Amino acid sequence: MTAPTQELGHGRTEGPAPAVRLDAVSKVYGRGPTSLLALDQVSLTAAQGEFVCLLGASGCGKSTMLNLVAGLDRPTAGTIETGGRQIAMMFQEPALFPWLTVTGNVELALRSLDRRKRRERAAELLDVVHLGGFAKKRPHELSGGMRQRVSLARALAQEADVLLMDEPFGALDAMTRDLLHDELERIWRERNLTILFVTHNVREAVRLGDRVVLLSSRPGTVIEDYTVDLERPRRTESAEVAKLAGEITVRLKEEVSRHGR
Numbered sequence: 372m373t374a375p376t377q378e379l380g381h382g383r384t385e386g387p388a389p390a391v392r393l394d395a396v397s398k399v400y401g402r403g404p405t406s407l408l409a410l411d412q413v414s415l416t417a418a419q420g421e422f423v424c425l426l427g428a429s430g431c432g433k434s435t436m437l438n439l440v441a442g443l444d445r446p447t448a449g450t451i452e453t454g455g456r457q458i459a460m461m462f463q464e465p466a467l468f469p470w471l472t473v474t475g476n477v478e479l480a481l482r483s484l485d486r487r488k489r490r491e492r493a494a495e496l497l498d499v500v501h502l503g504g505f506a507k508k509r510p511h512e513l514s515g516g517m518r519q520r521v522s523l524a525r526a527l528a529q530e531a532d533v534l535l536m537d538e539p540f541g542a543l544d545a546m547t548r549d550l551l552h553d554e555l556e557r558i559w560r561e562r563n564l565t566i567l568f569v570t571h572n573v574r575e576a577v578r579l580g581d582r583v584v585l586l587s588s589r590p591g592t593v594i595e596d597y598t599v600d601l602e603r604p605r606r607t608e609s610a611e612v613a614k615l616a617g618e619i620t621v622r623l624k625e626e627v628s629r630h631g632r
């Protein structure tokens with residue numbers, strides 16, 4: 372993409388081309404009478420370095436959207452452009468190999484490097500996620516939050532420009548989640564990552580996002596695109612976050628009740 376300016380999905384015209392662009396993307400699972408329309412003409416962009424949170428009722432197609440952007444599946448219609456950027460994905464379950472140490476799990480994503488470089492790079496990344504002292508532990512010796520940090524280090528090891536996160540902190544307690552929000556925000560800034568972050572937690576979306584994009588109930592389509600103009604770092608429990616989260620929750624509830632799910 373070489374055009375000097377691009378019309379962004381949320382109505383602004385800005386300089387650089389978006390890092391991720393979905394244009395009228397639809398996804399149908401299956402064929403014939405039992406086929407299911409999961410996404411219906413979703414258009415969405417994320418600028419380089421932008422943090423975009425995706426919210427929507429259960430089953431509205433959020434994971435489907437991330438899978439399509441990651442190239443794990445193909446859209447039935449529409450186009451997705453990521454400009455050849457390196458993409459990494461992180462899930463609610465950290466999916467670590469239990470028989471490998473923390474270092475071993477991170478090194479898996481560094482197989483292109485020789486042994487010494489791999490070890491050095493894994494150590495650097497474990498420092499980035501504040502797990503420097505835990506390199507030799509195995510996953511079962513870590514807390515849930517620590518396991519997610521390993522998963523984050525592994526995603527960073529892929530030198531990703533775009534990080535796709537599917538409810539990564541959904542299973543964690545509120546305090547651990549708060550800490551990981553701070554760390555993710557720091558890493559996002561330092562590395563100028565573009566992040567698409569799926570969550571069910573409206574406050575989490577407002578705490579983290581430059582934008583919060585609301586999807587309709589299935590079939591998913593974009594119904595609102597909020598710009599979060601609150602100064603960073605934000606606090607999940609602050610009045611400003613609560614106020615915008617309240618407005619978004621009202622809109623989300625309207626959408627869910629309209630569809631009865």
Ligand SMILES: Nc1ncnc2c1ncn2[C@@H]1O[C@H](COP(=O)(O)OP(=O)(O)OP(=O)(O)O)[C@@H](O)[C@H]1O
Pocket residue numbers: 400401407409427428429430431432433434435436589
């Ligand atoms: N591989 C698949 N084959 C058939 N149907 C699928 C497949 N993957 C997802 N679906 C269906 O597509 C719809 C969207 O699913 P998806 O997991 O993307 O939603 P979601 O918004 O991420 O849900 P949740 O918030 O509950 O995680 C659901 O009805 C789901 O059952």
